[in-house]
Amino acid sequence: xxxxxxxxxxxxxxxxxxxxxxxxxxxxxxxxxxxxxxxxxxxxxxxxxxxxxxxxxxxxxxxxxxxxxxxxxxxxxxxxxxxxxxxxxxxxxxxxxxxxxxxxxxxxxxxxxxxxxxxxxxxxxxxxxxxxxxxxxxxxxxxxxxxxxxxxxxxxxxxxxxxxxxxxxxxxxxxxxxxxxxxxxxxxxxxxxxxxxxxxxxxxxxxxxxxxxxxxxxxxxxxxxxxxxxxxxxxxxxxxxxxxxxxxxxxxxxxxxxxxxxxxxxxxxxxxxxxxxxxxxxxxxxxxxxxxx
Amino acid sequence: xxxxxxxxxxxxxxxxxxxxxxxxxxxxxxxxxxxxxxxxxxxxxxxxxxxxxxxxxxxxxxxxxxxxxxxxxxxxxxxxxx
Numbered sequence: 364x365x366x367x368x369x370x371x372x373x374x375x376x377x378x379x380x381x382x383x384x385x386x387x388x389x390x391x392x393x394x395x396x397x398x399x400x401x402x403x404x405x406x407x408x409x410x411x412x413x414x415x416x417x418x419x420x421x422x423x424x425x426x427x428x429x430x431x432x433x434x435x436x437x438x439x440x441x442x443x444x445x446x447x448x449x450x451x452x453x454x455x456x457x458x459x460x461x462x463x464x465x466x467x468x469x470x471x472x473x474x475x476x477x478x479x480x481x482x483x484x485x486x487x488x489x490x491x492x493x494x495x496x497x498x499x500x501x502x503x504x505x506x507x508x509x510x511x512x513x514x515x516x517x518x519x520x521x522x523x524x525x526x527x528x529x530x531x532x533x534x535x536x537x538x539x540x541x542x543x544x545x546x547x548x549x550x551x552x553x554x555x556x557x558x559x560x561x562x563x564x565x566x567x568x569x570x571x572x573x574x575x576x577x578x579x580x581x582x583x584x585x586x587x588x589x590x591x592x593x594x595x596x597x598x599x600x601x602x603x604x605x606x607x608x609x610x611x612x613x614x615x616x617x618x619x620x621x622x623x624x625x626x627x628x629x630x631x632x633x634x635x636x637x638x639x640x641x642x643x644x645x646x647x648x649x650x651x652x653x654x655x656x
Numbered sequence: 657x658x659x660x661x662x663x664x665x666x667x668x669x670x671x672x673x674x675x676x677x678x679x680x681x682x683x684x685x686x687x688x689x690x691x692x693x694x695x696x697x698x699x700x701x702x703x704x705x706x707x708x709x710x711x712x713x714x715x716x717x718x719x720x721x722x723x724x725x726x727x728x729x730x731x732x733x734x735x736x737x738x
Contacts, residue, residue, distance in 0.1 A: 533658050540659035555707045631704070 457502035457565055459492040467497055468504060472576050473600070475607040481614045490561070498611065502565065505572020512538065512575045512650075515582050519654040522586065538575075538650055545571050545646070549639055556631040562615060570608060574643045577604050578651050585655030593655040601644035608640040669730060675715045676723055684712070 445451060471478055484496045493501040513535045520526040549567045577600035585593025613636055684690045689705075691713045 533660070536661050537659045540661065540664045543664060554711070555704050557707065 453563065453565060454502070456490075456492055457500070457569060459494050460501050460503045461494050464493050464497065464501070465504060468493075468501070469576065471497065472573055472607060473580070473603055475603055475610065478610075481610045483615060498614075500566055500569035500611075500615075502569050502572070505569055505575060508575035508579060509538065509542075509572065512578050512582075515579055516654055519582055519586060523656065541646060541650065542568070542571055545642065549635075552635045552638070556635055557628065558632055558635070560615065566615065570612065570639075573607070574604060574647055577601065577643075577647050581647060582651050582654050585651075590655060593651075597644075597648060597651075601647060604643050604647070605640045608643060609636055612636045612639065666730070669726060672715065672719055672723060673727070675712055676719055678712060678716070680713075680716075684709075 481498055483498045484491050490496070491499060493499040493503075513531065516534045517526060517531045520530055546564065546567050549571070550564065553562060553567070580600050581593055581596045584596035588595075613633075678684055680690060689709055689712070691709050
């Protein structure tokens with residue numbers, strides 16, 4: 364009887380210990396267990412007693428091994444499917460930020476005119492993560508700015524007594540659709556102009572997402588200082604963003620090896636950069652003017 | 657202009673349909689955009705026109721069967737839900 368009752372309780376404990384065996388599903392830092400296969404602590408003799416019973420029981424062994432293999436197989440399958448669509452390592456690069464980088468980058472987005480060196484730094488042909496390089500694009504600021512913009516839009520509409528919950532979802536999906544269309548148009552432009560650089564989809568997504576910071580600033584100024592403040596902030600953030608985009612994309616589009624491109628291709632790239640930069644103020648105005656009346 | 661994600665999907669479907677409908681023999685050759693007319697030298701720069709022609713041909717090749725499926729789904733959904 365002691366054997367059966369101990370089997371139920373300690374069976375689950377033993378399964379928890381054995382499942383992290385080859386692929387550790389989680390770092391078990393609770394005090395009682397260690398994550399090594401054979402390193403069971405010895406809290407008492409009864410644990411060892413029941414463990415011996417379990418090791419001796421072939422059915423429990425088979426069940427444990429089967430469960431562990433199913434768990435690892437499921438984990439591999441999920442990882443494989445995820446890796447087919449989104450390269451998680453590349454995505455992790457864009458979120459490797461810290462507070463100093465975010466603060467400096469926000470200041471750069473608002474006032475880029477005094478920044479001297481716009482080149483993205485590389486270490487052995489691999490671009491440095493945003494933590495170590497101010498010029499590297501990141502996806503943290505655009506994501507946070509997008510969410511803040513949606514919340515701010517809801518608040519602005521609420522101040523004007525035009526709020527309803529559907530409007531929030533509509534605003535979010537409209538902004539998302541515009542971002543997707545802009546990224547697709549930029550991808551098409553990059554493909555047609557055969558720009559040989561390491562501008563991946565996520566880079567373009569990051570650069571498109573920086574306009575949300577300008578949008579937030581314009582809407583905030585419009586809420587505090589009325590319509591005139593909105594237009595002043597719109598002009599300031601638009602010009603700052605255009606300058607930022609042109610300087611960043613010109614160095615980013617050249618890539619790590621800046622060979623001299625033939626003249627027509629360079630002109631195409633310049634037109635693409637200018638078009639992308641000129642599109643930003645239009646989008647800022649379009650997505651915010653209905654919030655500030 | 658309020659978009660939903662569904663309207664984005666519809667617009668994308670219509671655009672891809674429009675690209676896939678361009679017939680190689682009857683239309684593209686007559687305006688000089690056939691894929692056998694465009695491949696210039698093996699120099700460095702493909703140029704916009706040959707990139708566009710490659711894009712059209714690859715969209716036609718790759719998306720033929722998935723477009724059939726997605727169009728059928730869209731037709732059924734529109735018939736059912738308006």
